[in-house]
Amino acid sequence: xxxxxQSSRYLVKRTGEKVFLECVQDMDHENMFWYxxxxxxxxxxIYFSYDVKMKEKGDIPEGYSVSREKKERFSLILESASxxxxxMYLCASSYPQLYNEQFFGPGTRLxxx
Amino acid sequence: AQSxxxxxxxxxxxxxALVLLRCNYSSxxxxxxFWYVQYPNQGLxxxxxxxxxxxxxxxxxxxxxxxxxxETSFHxxxxxxxxxxxxxxxxxxxxxSYKLIFGSGTRLLVRP
Numbered sequence: 001x002x003x004x005x006q007s008s009r010y011l012v013k014r015t016g017e018k019v020f021l022e023c024v025q026d027m028d029h030e031n032m033f034w035y036x037x038x039x040x041x042x043x044x045x046i047y048f049s050y051d052v053k054m055k056e057k058g059d060i061p062e063g064y065s066v067s068r069e070k071k072e073r074f075s076l077i078l079e080s081a082s083x084x085x086x087x088m089y090l091c092a093s094s095y096p097q098l099y100n101e102q103f104f105g106p107g108t109r110l111x112x113x
Numbered sequence: 114a115q116s117x118x119x120x121x122x123x124x125x126x127x128x129x130a131l132v133l134l135r136c137n138y139s140s141x142x143x144x145x146x147f148w149y150v151q152y153p154n155q156g157l158x159x160x161x162x163x164x165x166x167x168x169x170x171x172x173x174x175x176x177x178x179x180x181x182x183x184e185t186s187f188h189x190x191x192x193x194x195x196x197x198x199x200x201x202x203x204x205x206x207x208x209x210s211y212k213l214i215f216g217s218g219t220r221l222l223v224r225p
Contacts (some may be wrong), residue, residue, distance in 0.1 A: 031211055038124065042203060042217040043157075050211065058212070063136070090156055096211055099145045099164040104156035 003010055003027075004105035012111045019078040021108050023091030029103075030096045032074035034058075034066060037088040049074055050096060067074070081112045115140045115208045119162035120128060127224045132191040134219045136204030138176075145207040148178055148185045151218075152200045160202070163187065174198070199223045 010112035025032065031050050035058075045058030047066040055066050063085060067075045074093075077078040078085055087111050093101040120135040138144055144163050149157040161172025170181040174197075178189045187204060201220045205213040 022138075031156055033212070043213075043215040045212055048212060092157075094211070099162070099207070100159075101147060101159045102213055103183060104149075104158070106156045107154075 004091055004093055004103050006105040006108050008108050009106060010109050010111075012077065013078075013081050014113055015082060016076075017081050017112075019081050019110065019112075021076040021078075021089055021091075021110070023041045023074045023076070023093075023105055024072055025074075025079075025091075025093040025103070026072065027093065027103070028071065029093035030071070032068065033094075033102060034064075034076045035092065036060065038091055043090065044112075046076065046096065066076040078110075079112075084111045085113050086110060088102045115144070115167065115206045115214045117204050117206050117214055117216035119202075119204050119219050121219055122217065123220045123222065125222040126194045127222060128196055132176075132189070132194045132198065132221065134189040134215060134221065135188045136189065136203075137197050138167065138187060138204070138206045139183055140206055140208075146178075146180060147205040147207070147213065148172065148176070148187075148189050150200050155188045157203060159194050160189070194221075194223050196223050196225065 004025045034046040049055045049068045052064040061112040065077045094100045094102040118137045136154045147162045148160040170179045204216040
């Protein structure tokens with residue numbers, strides 16, 4: 001069974017803090033993704049990575065950065081958290097063929113006060 | 114550029130009734146299409162996908178979807194709703210760079 005795990009289910013941070021969200025997959029997938037999910041907006045891609053140390057901006061990269069030092073691990077970093085980054089964050093991974101589905105982690109609900 | 118439109122942010126059905134969740138897409142290339150389900154406080158789980166071949170695709174939990182190229186649609190159906198089907202459903206299309214483009218989601222409510 002494919003497993004994608006995220007470091008926290010719930011996180012509360014203060015404005016201006018640096019926040020790290022960690023994602024680990026155990027299926028040797030090349031592609032990994034970070035999304036944020038907001039009501040009525042569906043899932044929006046923040047960043048994705050197609051190989052170690054490789055990354056591409058998604059649709060809403062502003063205020064975020066990522067790190068992929070090992071194939072199984074993909075980190076999302078909020079350099080200086082703001083209240084408008086309060087959201088559900090979902091990590092996913094997949095093989096690099098277009099017809100392959102993405103496998104999702106359980107999500108991290110981040111609240112920035 | 115690819116895009117996905119899901120008609121109806123909320124759909125309410127009675128238990129035992131037909132479930133129909135609508136999805137239309139736009140794509141400049143032959144699409145790969147997906148339906149995902151999200152139960153409360155969980156990540157997304159794949160229900161079914163269309164790649165090539167048979168246009169009627171069967172998925173888990175009794176769901177199926179039909180790819181209609183002429184209508185650019187990929188509607189999700191289930192003949193008889195169950196209380197456990199209450200969740201949010203997302204339609205997605207795969208673009209040429211391995212990313213998924215998601216619709217805004219439809220929340221299915223099942224009335225007893």
